[in-house]
Amino acid sequence: MKNLSRLLFAMLFVLVYSNANAQDKNNPWQITIATNAVDAYPSGDGAPFSETIFSKYFDVDNYNILPSLSSISVSKYVGDGFSFGIAGSLNKIENWGEDANGDAINVDDLSYYAADGTIKYSIGEALDWNTFDPYVGVGGGYTWVDEVGAGTLNGTLGFNLWFSENVGLTVQSAYKHAFEDYLNTHFQHTVGISIRFGGADTDGDGIYDKDDACPDVPGLEAFNGCPDTDGDGIEDSKDSCPNEAGLAEFNGCPDTDGDGIADKDDSCPTVAGLKALSGCPDADGDGVRDGDDKCPNTPGAPANNGCPWPDTDGDGVLDKDDKCPDVVGTVANNGCPEVTEEVQKTLNEYAKTILFDTGKSSIKSQSESVLGDIIKILNEYPTAKFTVEGHTDSVGSEKLNQRLSDSRANSVKEYLVSHGIDAFRLSSLGYGESKPIDTNKTKKGRANNRRVEINLVK
Template sequence: MKNLSRLLFVAVLLASFSTANAQDKNNPWAFSIGTNAVDFYPVGEDIPQGDFLDEFFNANDHWNVLPFLSRISVSRYIDDGFTFTVAGSLNKINKFGSNVDLVTGEETTNRLPDLDYYAVDGTVSYSFMSLINSNKIDPYLGVGGGYTWVDDIGAGTLNGTLGLNYWISDKVALNLQTSYKHSFEDRLAKHFQHSAGVTFKFGGVDTDGDGIYDHEDACPEEAGLEAFNGCPDSDNDGIEDSKDDCPNEAGLAEFNGCPDSDGDGVVDGSDKCPTVPGLKSLAGCPDADGDGIADGDDGCPNEAGPSANNGCPYKDKDGDGVLDKDDKCPDVAGTVANDGCPEITETEKAQLNEYAKTILFDTGKSSIKDESKQVLADIIAILNKYPDAKFTVEGHTDSVGSAKLNTRLSEERAASVKDYLVANGVDQFRLSSKGYGEDKPIADNKTRAGRKQNRRVEINLAN
């Protein structure tokens, strides 16, 4: 008995580090060790036995107890609270009921020489643990049969069992049990067998160590959560990895576990502007001016404008009635007819040619005389007022001399004026030159005055 007490103490000490919550289906196997007591008295028979259940707890007078490990059992959980148990036990029988002195009425224990007691029993029991909604107190009823020997006398028995397990951890319980063994053979008396011991459950497999046994674990090789039947939720967003489109980033259920950092309803993976709230129609980017162009692509993010103008509003900086987008001269007021560029007036056209006619050349040459520099400056001033206009410098001669020579001289003089104008700031692509010789007189070549008028340079708008 002293050794059994030590065994029970060690079992309780080890179990105290666990949480009590027995689950037979998770740990289908169990073995029990303990001691047993055999009582032949309260079985409803004549003296030396007694009435049924009379003095049931009179251990001192009626119980045969072997004071060391004397019972061992192995159990296998079946299903729905049912367990099958095979037990073996041994004992020494030296008490067999009571004798009563007919004179004094004194009752004394009926003593026998130590008889060897052996029993092998099989029991199917039903646990009421789930019915009483407890995870520690585990009462059960059982029925079964076995074979019992007392010395050389053996007989089969029909057994009824009542027991109680008190689970002090998920795998260790203290056990108390009593069984009524009914023998149908006179050579073996009916009797009760009581036992006390410790039960150890085993056999549950938890491959991934997540506390959920493999047979209940939907992901038995990956540590997971009970809420997801053992499957993992790597990013802890409440969505198991198998249903999470972004298993390594905490996200929202509405986006299948993917994040939306800026809360604009566009998941980060599809959001071109994931840190700034925007519009779904613009892939999550903002449109401050509401013109349908994302701020990052909008030339004027704070002013609504059409995409054709890069998100900027159409303007007319020079106020000439031609929008800047169509205005070839957006900084200078012009006319609609001339695409927003200023048009040279008839007065200035006439003035230009009056100036041009006074340009002087060396006789018979194309070189310009120095005294013509001022008039050329006046011409340049007029040309620069109209930066988009193109002009033709035309050279003319009188009819004196050969026509061929006159044509060449007129071409050279027109080119000389053009070169001078370009050299002094006029865009070369705005100017062209042409010589007409004596073909376009403006006066009679028969008079000196007429010939003087015909020797001239004109500057006209290009067609």
């Protein structure tokens, strides 16, 4: 019993150590609690693989069986199908080999203790078998029969039959060759329940760290242990909106208004709209979203805040293009009225009546009325440009007449400008006596030649 106490203490130490040092492989530790049977046949030298060694292998009459849990082993997976384990067992021996006649040698209830270490190789892992896991092993140990002990060289063959991820049945047979003559070479068979454990699950999501793509964050088996915070079926690492349930087509983001634009990209996420307008609506279809459209129910121009351009004077030219938005004009003249031949004629009839002091460019006061009429006409055509032309008769020198015509044309221009006509619209030019419209031989003819004309610049 002293040896048994030592054995159990050693096994307890191994168990505590294994629990305190769980590894990062799935279930690297295995504990097997079993019943063992000791078969002392073959007896004698027990030469390995002799022709008689297995002749009574299945003769259970030779087995010494302690009808209780009499063996415990602990093993640790070390990688590539290999594991290392230690085992302790006890038994009660009644039959210890055979005599020369083949009869069992009976003994008086000898105690049997063994402590063994084994390196095992999993054939099942090599063949990628999950449920049925055969293995082979080799190792050594020390066996006591009563108070006599000797070292042994062990060969092991067995299998695990796993009922679940962690619980299974283990059946094993070990051939134990003794190094001392006083201890028979023998078989030790065990049948028991095995428990696998020790896989690390840092985040507690039920998925071992080895298989967990997100070992520090609780997740789902469907995503290899990674989370899906919003529960939309898209793991957080691939979800552009991990905290809002959304659709796969939008990488996990929602589309509240159903307009085909994810809320994160939708400037109007609660109202169905157009992609071209960042998800906002355009009721009148003018390309200006309703929130920015001053006329949301009337198609208009984006440049005019979604409203149609006005045509104040109704001449068919929009105000934005109309140079004369308050005056009816023509399209050809950018919305401004065109100077007709009749108007041109009227202007010159007025202009011919402008009177100057004799031989001077100063305008007589009685011409102010006709100049007022001319100004009214010019204001009716605010974009038209005119040339004020001065003409003289042939009396006097040509040089003097040229100078006088320049001065009179300029005098009229300055008068018009001083009374509100844009200087940009007017120019002046004197022709002297070079363009008569009547004869200079008569008084009446010369009077007609002394004139001012206001002509449209085309």
